[in-house]
Amino acid sequence: xxxxxxxxxxxxxxxxxxxxxxxxxxxxxxxxxxxxxxxxxxxxxxxxxxxxxxxxxxxxxxxxxxxxxxxxxxxxxxxxxxxxxxxxxxxxxxxxxxxxxxxxxxxxxxxxxxxxxxxxxxxxxxxxxxxxxxxxxxxxxxxxxxxxxxxxxxxxxxxxxxxxxxxxxxxxxxxxxxxxxxxxxxxxxxxxxxxxxxxxxxxxxxxxxxxxxxxxxxxxxxxxxxxxxxxxxxxxxxxxxxxxxxxxx
Amino acid sequence: xxxxxxxxxxxxxxxxxxxxxxxxxxxxxxxxxxxxxxxxxxxxxxxxxxxxxxxxxxxxxxxxxxxxxxxxxx
Numbered sequence: 619x620x621x622x623x624x625x626x627x628x629x630x631x632x633x634x635x636x637x638x639x640x641x642x643x644x645x646x647x648x649x650x651x652x653x654x655x656x657x658x659x660x661x662x663x664x665x666x667x668x669x670x671x672x673x674x675x676x677x678x679x680x681x682x683x684x685x686x687x688x689x690x691x692x693x694x695x696x697x698x699x700x701x702x703x704x705x706x707x708x709x710x711x712x713x714x715x716x717x718x719x720x721x722x723x724x725x726x727x728x729x730x731x732x733x734x735x736x737x738x739x740x741x742x743x744x745x746x747x748x749x750x751x752x753x754x755x756x757x758x759x760x761x762x763x764x765x766x767x768x769x770x771x772x773x774x775x776x777x778x779x780x781x782x783x784x785x786x787x788x789x790x791x792x793x794x795x796x797x798x799x800x801x802x803x804x805x806x807x808x809x810x811x812x813x814x815x816x817x818x819x820x821x822x823x824x825x826x827x828x829x830x831x832x833x834x835x836x837x838x839x840x841x842x843x844x845x846x847x848x849x850x851x852x853x854x855x856x857x858x859x860x861x862x863x864x865x866x867x
Numbered sequence: 868x869x870x871x872x873x874x875x876x877x878x879x880x881x882x883x884x885x886x887x888x889x890x891x892x893x894x895x896x897x898x899x900x901x902x903x904x905x906x907x908x909x910x911x912x913x914x915x916x917x918x919x920x921x922x923x924x925x926x927x928x929x930x931x932x933x934x935x936x937x938x939x940x941x
Contacts, residue, residue: 640934708894717928734891737930742898744931749894 627763630826639763640739642823644712660810669854670695670756673785673861676852677752679704686710686750686775688740688768689758693720696733699754706732708750712739740768748777756785760831769844776866782846786837787828788853788860795856803828834860887911887924898931912937 625636634642658666673695679685679702687695690709699707711717717735724730738744740755740762753772762768772782790796803825811821832840834851837860841849846864853860892906897915904913904922912921913929920936922929930936 712932714925714928714930718926721928734888734894735928736891736895737928737932737935738898739932742933744895744898744929746894746896746901 628827628830630823630830636763640712643761645820656814660814665855665858666757669785669859669861670698672852672854673754673756673783674698674702676861676863677754677781677783678702679752681705683751684708684749685752685754686743686745688743688753688755688772689761690754691716691720691758693717693724693733693735695754695756696720697723697727697729700729700732706734708734708736708745710736710738710740710743710745712737741771743771743775745775747774748780750775750780751777752781752783754783754785757787759784759786760827766840766844769841769846773845773866778866780866782841782862782864782866784837784841784862785854785859786862787831788837788857789831789833790857791834791853792856799858800829834862838862887927887929891929895929895931899933914939 627636685707696707808822812818841864849864851862899918902917911924919939
């Protein structure tokens with residue numbers, strides 16, 4: 619992988635060397651860790667909660683299910699999974715500060731026994747092959763330097779019969795609405811970010827990275843390319859976000 | 868961008884920071900070789916002999932990032 623270090627990738631609308639992206643993304647999340655959930659609520663007007671519930675509806679957790687939630691941050695997806703009678707979960711994130719915050723909440727809620735917290739990279743997961751029944755990633759894959767590598771790793775750590783689910787911002791298929799949404803996101807969100815976290819640049823990055831992310835069909839094709847079958851997606855809130863699903867068969 | 872400090876002074880009535888859960892050892896592999904890891908309790912590190920890296924465990928959380936790993940002397 620080292621030979622590729624001179625390659626470039628996107629950091630929002632900027633083009634940066636691949637080797638720099640992870641550090642920059644890490645900077646964004648370290649900078650916003652403590653207010654991350656507040657900001658998600660403000661930015662999406664609380665709708666991210668409904669989207670994450672939609673992801674759990676589609677996953678249908680069972681008590682014998684072991685989940686890996688990548689880019690799981692403070693664990694809000696994993697907590698939902700346990701609420702829905704899921705078995706146990708590992709939360710994996712690049713930013714240790716987010717995991718520590720999540721673990722404090724797990725201890726407070728007496729759920730620590732069923733959750734494990736691991737700092738790791740989606741492109742080089744520290745887990746054995748075929749070790750999870752489900753893999754989820756919500757609002758995380760956009761920040762990965764090489765998305766195909768992360769998808770391959772997801773495939774590797776899932777058991778045969780395992781389920782991949784990805785929740786991510788997407789593109790609105792109606793161009794007039796996309797125009798309106800762009801006005802909202804490019805104007806309101808960085809300003810809101812500055813007001814709540816004091817950090818405008820991080821939220822400017824978030825908005826730009828959303829616009830850069832492939833549309834529903836292109837992303838579905840990438841998931842198939844990684845080996846997943848029966849790949850489908852559902853638009854959420856008209857395509858502001860999309861939920862992609864695939865199976866390792 | 869510094870590492871989170873060990874929350875100095877705020878932990879007096881909270882439980883001690885959790886140690887590394889040994890059960891996790893079986894659930895983790897080296898992110899480079901995908902081979903097994905050994906636990907060094909004294910150094911609080913997960914050792915990947917094959918890759919030549921030691922991964923730190925901070926506040927009970929294994930940090931399985933190559934950027935944060937210590938290269939082992941041979």
